[in-house]
Amino acid sequence: MPGNPNEIKLVNNAMSNATRRKMMNFLSAGDKSTEEIGGEVGKTMLDFHLKLLQQASLIEIEEGIVRLSEYGKNFLKEKEEKGADKTADISQAKPIEITEVRQLLPCIADSSKFRVIANIAPPLGGTLKVLEPLFPRGKYSGKINALIIQKGEIITTVYGTGKVTMTMIKNEDEAKESLKNLKNTINEAITKGVAPAPREKVRVEPMEIYKYLPQTNCSKCGDQSCYTFAIKLMGGETSLDKCTPLKESKYVTNLEHLQVLANYI
Ligand code: SF4
Structure with missing residues (x-):
């Protein structure tokens, strides 16, 4: 049974592929012949996929019959209990396009900057949660079904509906560049069809928090x-x-930044 880091790596690698996940789910209904599995998931690289699942001790093969190993059964059971695979499968997502930037409104916090509203198509819906680890300072909010990403001064919010907002944008060129980067990052993951690995924790320094506070030293916080x-x-x-x-309207963007940073404390 996998236990040491190398064996766990084999399992993670085996389960990082949509076809192999589909095979495991198919086998959870009972033993299958390799023919039946090929009919369900396609025959392309079938031997290779079977070999990787076997090497990870997730399945056993005997005389052309494939079954989940005890470890494979427990693995699926644990996953189901944790609800880990209940989010949208990235392998079902289609590459996105950024449709035209719809509005450039002055930013509430700094009138020399802009708040941008754009759209992506097709909308990412529940896949957004799976994409969270792609962004070092990205946080998925189930409440609003949106992925909130902080990069420098810019906060980008990608909604499951396809709407995208960006704050503290200097000009239209910066908006287009940021949207292009966003599209490329997301499409790269979608093309691979593999959910990104959990990210490392980002360190937040007190000065970074201080930068977004009102800096009036009013002591209202005690x-x-x-x-x-x-x-x-x-x-x-x-x-x-x-x-x-921070509840005053002039600090609305500062508060947005601080809420993102607070996730990493
Ligand atoms: S309430 Fe505290 S943190 Fe907020 S502005 Fe006043 S002193 Fe600064």
């Missing part, structure tokens, strides 16, 4: 200064809602 508040926030000793000035 702390002497915004920097003290930033340090306490990092240590989990306070929460963003204690800084009530």
